Amino acid sequence: MKVHEYQAKEILQKCGIAIPEQIVAFSPAEARAAADHFPNGCVVKAQVHSGGRGKAGGVVICSSPEEAERAADALIGRKLVTRQSGPEGLVVPAVLLTEKVDIDRELYLALAIDTVRAEVVIIASPNGGMEIEEVAAKHPEQIVQIHPGRSLAGADVRVLADKCGLDETQRVKLRDILSALLDYMREKDATLIEINPLGIVRGQLMALDARMTFDENALFRHPELKELEDLTQIDPLERRAREIGLEYVRLDGDIACLVNGAGLAMATMDLIHGYGGKPANFLDVGGGTSAEKITAAFELLMDDPRIKSIFVNIFGGIVRCDLVAEGLVQALRKTGLSVPLVVRLRGTCEAEGRAILDRAGLVRVTEDLTEAARMAISCAGGSR
């Protein structure tokens, strides 16, 4: 789960990290009123769950409340297309107004999960203000990583501080910041805390922009974090899918896919591409699914106006094919069928499943995966 910059910075402030003075505004009028607090001008920043906002026009420097109001009016409620947002962009629910500060230098600091070593990793660079992937590609020698293990070692902090060219006072502050963030990360099940840039302002370390991601699988033990979630930042179909308990990612093709298991779902996308078609989505109905869930998943796919055929690809292990078939038949009774449906069922209770579908008599059923994929593509108008 991602949070907005203003939320991440509030958390950082609670962890003892300085941030520029900030006020969040949900309307142009609020932005205008907020700008009164910044007599020397302010920065108006679109709040969306994506990086690359500056280049997309989502960050505006304003010298008067009128300018701030205009900037907010141009941003709030509109969609911002960034390099990371996908072509459809993300709607801007609010803007953040921050004081203008004089920045001496910009560093990079992040705490993340190193999945290879199964540990937390701290990443720092004297080259802040640009995306870390870019630094990694151009100046890999400017990035330093340390693995703090259970507790943060003074020597490790020194390595980071030296790399970033910090003085003694700043180094002591960095140590305090890191130990507070490590504690926070573990306590709240954060998977990423990124401060980019971490500015040096009047000699002090200050978080000028921040991103945080929390582990969705651990939200059950942090109900207070759930309140930070902003559902406007999730595609409506993806949001609905999540409510039903499905993994869904919208793609740009026209063949809807309903698959069990993330691996098979990805492989099904690849397969459709491989034979010249384009999948409309990734959809994993998961293990231990019920007929009701299949019905809900099917209805979700049918609500996507772009689709020209539906490909159901099930290999039942934990999932029972007869329950899948029941769910499909129920969905068809409810919604009818506006596009061709191709079903391939294998595994647990496959004969029962196929018998149910045969009785319904509506769908193209095949056991062969290659044939099924080709059929779904030709039903959607053939390969291109």
Added chain:
Amino acid sequence: MSILINRNTRVLVQGITGRQGTFHTRAMLDYGTKVVGGVSPGKGGQDCQGVPVYDTVREAVEQTGANASVIFVPARFAADAVLEAVEAEVELCVCITEGIPVHDMIRVKQALKDSKTVLVGPNSPGVIVPDEGKMGIIPGNICQKGHVGIVSRSGTLTYEAIYQLTACGIGQSAAIGIGGDSIRGMTFVDALERFHLDDDTHAAVLIGEIGGAEEEKAAEWISAHPDFPVFFTISGRTAPPEKRMGHAGAIIQGGRGNAKEKIDALEQAGAVYVQTVDRIGKAVQERQ
């Protein structure tokens, strides 16, 4: 010789009284697996599928002599279930549960160091050794005993591979689902090592996917063992990049994680690339 489990493996089911635990205990018993006990806190003394239930893993191990456990416990309790198995010195622990918090898995990995336990998973379909036994949820009826080992990050693609091989008349020595989570126990290399050391395994099918760097590690192993044939697929070739990886995560893995780099690394190492998953069986058949 058999891989990880055999007819004498004495299996505990952690979470046996849950819906999945009960259903798959039946299936494991029907496949001939020696399920000797179950664990379900607060339900000790009961019976489930004719198997005695205990409150703790330690008690179950003492009473039954179990040396392996399979976990069907809900995600929020699953890390503690693994830790309990590690403390009871269970040799093999297979974790089926999906959705364990990442920070919990970091704790588990710490505990596994210097322990006597090999962990498979989490988010794994389990392990099956045809005609010997199975731990987990892989359907037994699609398997056929033979000489190809399967190792996979995906459950359903494991079934797919088994099914296609069997349909082509090619049997399997074992199928190991190492699981779809980013932090897990057994790796591709661990599994390949076991296949290589096993006289009955003559080739391996490796089913990888985007993310992480384990396929690249497997490629290093494969180039160091040119005598051992490996076939592979990588899923997620056409997945949109911004949907799959956290920002700083990409860096830790040194820019690794996309399908193309994995495919290139494995092909250069000498493994045979199966471009689409519907061709796994045929690809192995053609080279036999």
